[in-house]
Amino acid sequence: MSRGFPLLLFACVAAQGCRDDAAANVDDPSDDDGGDTTDGAQDGSTTAGDVPEVPPDPAVVGPGGLRRLTVHEYDETIADLVGDTTRPARTFLPEDARLPFDNDRAAQVPSSALVDGAETLALDVAARLVADPQRRAQVVGCEPSATDHGCAEQSVRELGRRALRRPLTEEEVADFVALATYAEETGEPWVGIETIVGALLQHPEFLYRVETGEPVEDVPGLYRLRPHELVTRLSYLVLGTTPDDALLDLADTAASEARAPNSDELRAHAQRLLEDPRARALVDRFHAMWLGYEVLPHAPEIAEPMRAETRALVERVVFDERRPWADLLTSDETWLTAALAEHYGLPAPADAGGAWVEYGGSGRLGLLSHGTFLANGGAFGDTSPVMRGLAVKTRLLCQEIPPPPDNVNADDEPGTEGSCKWDRWAPHREPECVGCHGQFDPYGWGLENYDAQGRYRTLDDAGCELAPHTTVDVPDVGTFSGPGELGALVAETDVVRTCLATQLLRFALGRAELTAEDQALAVAVLDGRGRELALDELVLTLVTTDAFAYRWEDPT
């Protein structure tokens, strides 16, 4: 790591417009230049509202607004709120489209299926909560009475604050407490609590995360997220669940001091959350959605160890060893059970239940060699070089490919002439097709030695030799054969790191559509970091950027 790196970090972070004085607060031991390169950075805002803020350039601010909890987030949230770990949202709420993430704002249309499902879900969760004496004692913390609403009011304040992710107004408290009248009517004390919880879980500020913010003076279209909105965004990004009391307390404090949580506070909490095991699960899920292996088309005996294999690698690189993210693509070890090792034809692990195994000379390296990633592009019972190639190009490298023309049937193999697969796919190399297909088919062919189940093979489905066709040259990328070499090539490119940052932004902001502005934003967040970029550091940087604390809405 170059000595100039920390300087670069501060300068770029300052240019990003971080809102406090990084030099004053960060004690980076390798920074022996005094770190006073903070031109453009504001004064530390650890004291209340002393210094007026310089609003950021809208060009480096992302979109925001109302965001509904995804099915996954709902389940995580009620696990935290009421100790319900049965994952009922999956049953009652419509499935979220994967674009590739499950949280695209534009796709979150409030259908009857959603609203009805949310009601049924809320009633179900509430009923099971009050029917469980242990859980209800823990969650509610007092014993309700059919006639005296003191416990009801207490639980409205506490549970309501957590559910709506902000303190309730007195009027709101009264509205919820009024629901306790059903306890009086039925003579059953817990019916009141049940009704209150049912209402809380259908409330628009429970189902939706409000990220609208306050308008910034003199900058139409620019909004600064309120403290509670900001900590909520942070919590769902890093942990995928509702902000805990510590984060809500931070928001309460900041709000009472009429200021925003500053970078240090946000970074410190993000660091804390990253140490929670659920952050690992979220990062694993982020990669699975991004790279298309959330659901594998294999029998569980193979699919489960494959997912475990990739999850183990992600956790090791990102969390345990805090290595550069690109090491995911070049790791020379993988975590295998005995069954999976046999499936791949790799050496058996020391522990049949799972252990790290060296790839050795097998030609495999990193995540692209895993059965998870290689499951992309299975079709007609075999692999599709097109679908595999598209997975590499559009998912891994964030490069857009236009859809096929109308007169093309993408359902069948391109040709039937010849028995060898290479010959059957010859039409893609014809002049009228190669303009598009030449951009991604080669990636797929370079991976053809690995079947849809991630096993190595030398022959295609017709028994023809694959070897002549699986060493490919991709312009501007290089020559490779197999996932190991592809991973090594891609790991050196800036394209993949920009893609990582772009995808992280999309996930953080809930935005499926990739615009040129998003790509520019991603580059800005990356801060020129190269091969040494670590994902956890990227997340910590992201939560302190203006893209995260502000939102932009076209005022026209």
Add this chain to the structure above:
Amino acid sequence: MTFRLRRRSFLRGSAGALLALPALEIMAPVRARAGGGTIPPRFLVAFGGSSLGRGVPGGTESIDRFVPTTIGADYDLPLALASLAEHGVAGHVSVISGLETPWGPDGAVPPAGRFPMMHHSCYGPLLCGVRASAFVPVAGPTSDQLVADAIGDDTPVHVMTYRVQAEAYGMGTSPSESRMSYRIGVSGELEPVTPKVSPQLVFQELFSGFAPPGEDPAVAAAAELVRRRRISMLDLVADDAEALAQRLGREDRIRMEQHLDRVRDLEQRIEGFGTGMVGEGCHVPADPGADPAIGTQAWSDEDTRARLLCDMIHMAFTCDISRAGSLMFTFAQSGINLSTIVGESVSLHDLGHSADVPGQPLARVEQMAAALGWHVGHFARLVALLRDTQEIDGSSLLDHCALVLVFEGGHGLDGQTGATQSVHSTQNMAALVAGGAGGMLQGRHIVTAQAHPASVVLTAMHAVGVQGSLGEVDVDIPQLFEA
């Protein structure tokens, strides 16, 4: 007291003022086709996401698994229709064959037609009767929504929108393949209607807070309490949603107002659990219990799901809780795993392609018949349930129903590649119609001369008293009404 908007009648203008929608034909009051009576008609359109195909085992002789060889009454039952006999409903189910959706190049698609590429082009014209374009596969409201608007006004559940297939089974499906219902929304624009998939959720929608008339007063009171509690919660939610909407930016406000509309719809529905005139067969079905697990890539027990949904549709019709609906058995271009149905792990889509390659063994051809037959079997079972239910005047409930089962494609010429005998074709399509609403004849095999498949759906619409056309299709199947 919150003012209740009747969604179907008003648009909310930008300043909160109310604007009336122009009186569209689809909103015209229903005129019963065959003499008015007190017994309302019921309508269901069901969809199977596969072409019918035509098997060529042994490479020479082709067999049709779906279309009978005889015409008229007492038609023979090909492999895929065997369950009609098992449930004893062959005399109540008509087969309409020889159907065809026309096609043309994008930009020159004929009326009610499709563009040449098979997928995404078929289901729109089939379900809404409007020509499809590459960008807009479904371009008009679907029959279930049109019928609900016409005959479902005073039912507690305006329209039933359900789907059996529980997940995409790894097919990279677009959302438009996972639903079959579209309606004109409050904004005056066409919008898709997301189906409910969870039987538990459907049970709540149809029966929570419902007490059949004549029920034990204690049970009725308990149901009334359920309704009141639900409405109290929804009232609070709706008021806060409205307040929240005012604080949001333009785009988000629209979103929140849409959410608010749905909440108000739900409230109205709960309030509307009235006491229509229903026969003795009406009772709240047993709680279906926890949904079958959604299996990943394996099977989500769609068999149980289909049975539960059909049972509940039957009881919703019986209790006059709802009179119109759609049931999507399988996604368009469905990748559902058929291992439970055909004994081998294969997707419906792949089987549809491979089963009709000339020279396939007969077993393969029969597997496809079983796959199609699975859809027919559940349809037939529902028809039998309706036949065995008495209305208040002693007639069979089925006499007042019009049910249709359509499949995504047929077989023949592939307009895109020129291949003949292809499953990528909307030639030689066929559909099933059941029920005697509007005096429909039952139990006939009718061969049409390339009638549009949406004509069959339109026939069912006419049978329940909804006049006019379905999109660009304005001709029904008159043979179904001839004496």
